[in-house]
Amino acid sequence: NEIKIFCPATIANLNCGFDVLGLCLEGIGDEMVIRQTTEKGIRITKITGADLPLETAKNVAGVAALALVNTINPDCGFEIEIHKKIKAGSGIGSSSASAAGAVFGINELLGRPFTKPQLVDFAMKGEALASGCEHADNVAPCVLGGFTLVRGYNPLDVIKIQSPSELFAVVLHPQIELKTSDSRAVLPSAVPLKDAITQWGNLGGFIAGLYTSDYSLISRSLRDVVIEPHRHKLIPGFENVKNAALDAGALGSGISGAGPSIFALCKGQDKAEKVAYAMSSSFLDTGIAFDFHIS
Numbered sequence: 001n002e003i004k005i006f007c008p009a010t011i012a013n014l015n016c017g018f019d020v021l022g023l024c025l026e027g028i029g030d031e032m033v034i035r036q037t038t039e040k041g042i043r044i045t046k047i048t049g050a051d052l053p054l055e056t057a058k059n060v061a062g063v064a065a066l067a068l069v070n071t072i073n074p075d076c077g078f079e080i081e082i083h084k085k086i087k088a089g090s091g092i093g094s095s096s097a098s099a100a101g102a103v104f105g106i107n108e109l110l111g112r113p114f115t116k117p118q119l120v121d122f123a124m125k126g127e128a129l130a131s132g133c134e135h136a137d138n139v140a141p142c143v144l145g146g147f148t149l150v151r152g153y154n155p156l157d158v159i160k161i162q163s164p165s166e167l168f169a170v171v172l173h174p175q176i177e178l179k180t181s182d183s184r185a186v187l188p189s190a191v192p193l194k195d196a197i198t199q200w201g202n203l204g205g206f207i208a209g210l211y212t213s214d215y216s217l218i219s220r221s222l223r224d225v226v227i228e229p230h231r232h233k234l235i236p237g238f239e240n241v242k243n244a245a246l247d248a249g250a251l252g253s254g255i256s257g258a259g260p261s262i263f264a265l266c267k268g269q270d271k272a273e274k275v276a277y278a279m280s281s282s283f284l285d286t287g288i289a290f291d292f293h294i295s
């Protein structure tokens, strides 16, 4: 009994929704093979594409899988093969893809004893190993697809958000590693009230825009006055790439998750291609290798 799964990359935060908003990307992600075994427990048997620990307790997929099996103690175990395509520290949910993939696959093999929101909760335990804190804004869209909102963490309350069909995401991925823990370390612990007001106004506006296909409202709401001012310095060429995206007609642009990837949302595929070209051209100045993705 085995299952082969695709574990998609994700964009977290989307400017106005730090730690609560996320978006699942199409066509970019890891692959995983999970096998049911008679021997109990979780074993990571093979990892390709990345230098990651095989030891279950030190591997995000292993920790997430353990969180699930420890809850129901099934009469079997699982072997996990991970084929990484998403680079660690890229800002498009590499660790989340592994954590979400493991619990999704095991749940399928067990005949779906858990709901998708419950899987998000288990996956978050694996994600915490990588980033140093529990957040679900990458694992939620990875499990549920599309846009998701973490309405609350205690208890976890995850909602799938409707989105317009013509919305495209562009991601420029500089080939440098930025650890989520380092990217979180630069953030202040308190937010001025006026910035909080701006941010939650934008978050509400963004969600309303998605539901009503109001691209102008989506565009006006894709701002970040809380996180980006502290994190942008960690990303070479960020301001230039963001401005290039906006000049080329993107609805908005910002840091993907904890960075260093930079994302833009666009209306229509033609616009997305134009924006991807503009972002890439402006990033060339940094001399850093990169790749980009449109979905």
Ligand code: HSE
Residues within 6 Å of the ligand: 012, 013, 018, 019, 020, 131, 135, 137, 138, 180, 183, 184, 257, 258
């Ligand atoms: N919300 C998280 C952050 C996503 O920005 O730190 C990164 O995993």
